[in-house]
Amino acid sequence: MTKVVRVAAGQGFWGDDLDAPRRQVEGGPIDYLMLDYLAEVTMSILQKQKERDSSLGYARDFVGAMESVLPAVIERGVKVIANAGGVNPPACAAAVKAVSDKRGGRNRLRIGVVTGDDLLGRLDELIAGGHPLDNMDTGEPLASVRDRVLSANAYIGSEPIVEALEKGANVVITGRSTDTALTMAPLRHEFGWSSDSWDKLASGIVAGHIIECGAQCSGGNCLYDWRSIPDLANVGYPLVEATADGSFVVTKHPNTGGLVSVPTVSEQLVYEMGDPHSYITPDVVADFTTIRLEQQGENRVRVSGIKGKPPTNKLKVSIAYRAGFKAVGSLVYVWPDALDKAELADRILRERLDRAGLRFDHILSEFVGATAAHGRLAGDQHGAPEVQLRFGVRGHDRAAVERFTRELAPLVLNGPPSVTGFAGGRPKVEEIVAYWPALVDKTVVRTHVEMVA
């Protein structure tokens, strides 16, 4: 019989449905549960937590997720792969081990801990060694924001995850792994794909791309015939059933809502897509123009034909740095002439900020309910029954941003009429932690796998 490996996605980002991992292990047979927790600025949040308490710095939701799937891991041999380790994978492993020991899993978990992606402590050494970590978008050298850097992590590929699985791990915890490697690595391990089997590795990457956002490929956020997508309240998270040749079927467990169809999978394939000929990962460059999709049955889409080519000699680095402050506040103006009133309020507010001598790097006002999303493409919205004026400022002077937050409420009594929606109080000042994408030579990043039993 043809060997089929099932990898299920149980978390598309940190903050996703807490019950999804359990539903994925209980809803039908799977071999691997893949949990993706990290978005671009998540690492900096975790770094701040670690600075306050050295036993933190990982996605704590994962501990609860592990607790909920522990019986499946221990009794049925389901393996879990997650980038929940954040900036502190060993602490994450210790927390998982503690909860497992408490729940009768003592000595039943073999946790593979992947480290080596964290470059924060090496930044000066790297810059001095001729790795300027220029911003990929703007070309500026990292030195220009060096003193404000909060976290720096290389996106690492499938190799250390495969290594952990080969060492017998049934739980693999990584830091800044690419989302797609979490799915590709177990397939590479199970089928023994070599590090230069480009087409197969690329297939694993495409499988990862399809399921890494959880239900966004199984009916969630799907525009195609959206009214017909059944039972989103009970939406089934996706899984892939892969075979050794790299082809796979995207599906979901029986008796779940949502839909897996060529249109739902197509929408996810183009999500966050750049040049489709070159989807660059640390392991392989996948060509999305070679993907073939075919409806193979109800809620089953077969994916095949994928071509890959060798990767570059660089790794992408995700750097987070402090970039000033922002605050966004809003007021709601109501018929008649809702938009006209909101526009007048916007002009008054700008004039008052100016008179107060407040200077910002940027001010943005939007009219939600009229033009916030589509601008002039929305057409004339002066007949809108209600419009939210959404007003934001950004700058490096915290005091100026603070002062702005006091300027909104007075408009309720001393500005245009028919205004409401201010019950939430003053807007909050937020420190901006911005994203600095860079590249670094692969040779400077060394990953390590440690087994914790």
Place this chain on the structure above:
Amino acid sequence: MKVQLVDIAHARSGDKGDTANVGVIALEPRWYDVLDKFVTRESVARHFNGLIDGEVERFELPNLNALNFLLHGALDGGGTLSLKTDAQGKVYSTALLRMTIDVPDAEAARLKLPAMKATP
């Protein structure tokens, strides 16, 4: 005949820094050629003129009956810097679907393209 993209395509969008991407997928495979021919880099740049600060790039995925557009400078700085409601470019997809194209009547009839609905 005037055709609005929302009647012949679906779409999803996302972000990469200050760039939004919009993948546009033909609702019927036979309509892909219409997208390919009429939804050009130039016409999309005109559609978003004044709404984005940068260039438009276009890529073809005939295997998915789809085009992928990169709209640079579309997200007010992008990520956490952005003050926009749609800082992650999630709804640029439908902004592109507002676009109308002019398809010769014979071609439109042959492909059974739906005519643009009159706006209320």
